[in-house]
Amino acid sequence: MAIVAGGLFAMSLDAEAQRLIYYTGTVQWIAGSTMIVATDEGLSLRVDLTRIPLSEYSGLTIRDRIIVTGLLSQDGNYLVGTSIQRARLDYQAP
Numbered sequence: 001m002a003i004v005a006g007g008l009f010a011m012s013l014d015a016e017a018q019r020l021i022y023y024t025g026t027v028q029w030i031a032g033s034t035m036i037v038a039t040d041e042g043l044s045l046r047v048d049l050t051r052i053p054l055s056e057y058s059g060l061t062i063r064d065r066i067i068v069t070g071l072l073s074q075d076g077n078y079l080v081g082t083s084i085q086r087a088r089l090d091y092q093a094p
Helices: none
Strands: 002-005 011-012 021-031 034-039 044-049 067-074 079-086
Touching: 021 044, 034 067, 044 067
Parallel strands: 044 079
Antiparallel strands: 002 011, 021 034, 021 067, 034 044, 067 079
């Protein structure tokens, strides 16, 4: 059983790699088929967008709040995205 200890994740790759995981965060940038998200946990997460329909992220801009779902890459260094949803802000301005 291989263990990956990358900057983002530390978990076994056999069974865990196939489980969908999600992060809530803020879009930092999008370029081509890659998005960088600042997660609420304080991570800077690279997301591969090739499996996500363009319609789910085409209107996103920097600082948009999102929930991204996907699978851990084989090397454990990024998320292979499967879906993106806009996230609601849970607070009300004074």
